[in-house]
């Protein structure tokens with residue numbers, strides 16, 4: 001089981017007077033085999049944390065360690081380690097190439113393992129992955145447009161799993177979905193996390209969703225981690241005023257969370 005650690009990480013967008021510190025000396029540890037929720041209001045820096053972990057955005061300072069290897073480094077070892085961190089994005093409609101059959105998209109994910117597969121092995125693996133995310137494997141040749149939003153999100157999860165990730169980063173993966181299918185995707189993710197002993201960073205502004213899947217939680221505000229701990233403790237006894245505010249202002253399943261007095 002792999003551990004992902006953000007150590008004193010900062011990210012600055014832009015230069016000079018227009019520079020903006022999106023992440024400010026953030027520390028966060030996703031323990032091996034657990035799900036760590038990252039919550040915070042829009043613009044607090046959550047997606048930036050996801051993007052730096054998979055190398056889509058460079059860090060301006062600090063390091064990100066996967067089992068002790070700094071994956072922000074340019075060395076070959078770091079690049080190989082970074083492939084073991086995979087991300088599932090918010091929007092399943094833009095995450096898949098519309099011209100590519102879904103089986104081919106999933107097969108692309110296999111490349112990150114660095115192994116070579118025969119055509120038969122590749123097909124067998126793609127079929128097994130589709131089966132695992134409850135999509136009929138006989139539909140591997142169909143394009144993404146033939147599938148619903150929830151099905152597409154399951155296909156993107158299958159693609160991420162094809163890379164045999166040590167760490168999965170899920171960035172608002174249910175927010176573009178109908179409420180009716182959000183539960184299906186969350187349950188699938190929870191099952192996969194347990195089955196594969198995945199280490200998962202689960203980003204969402206929806207506290208109900210975070211509570212459902214996360215062992216631990218960190219709260220982000222204006223680029224800083226303002227509070228972290230076991231999910232049940234943080235949500236029941238938030239110590240930071242911002243967390244209390246967040247809990248009060250975000251309706252959870254239509255109801256404000258009941259807060260015990262600190």
Ligand SMILES: Nc1ncnc2c1ncn2[C@@H]1O[C@H](COP(=O)(O)OP(=O)(O)OP(=O)(O)O)[C@@H](O)[C@H]1O
Nearest residue numbers: 013014020022040041042043044045046047048049
């Ligand atoms: N490519 C970029 N260039 C400049 N500023 C950016 C860029 N990406 C994000 N930002 C800014 O950095 C800050 C953090 O953004 P980020 O997307 O990480 O927050 P977030 O918490 O994920 O928000 P949301 O939930 O709305 O996606 C915001 O002020 C945002 O406007």
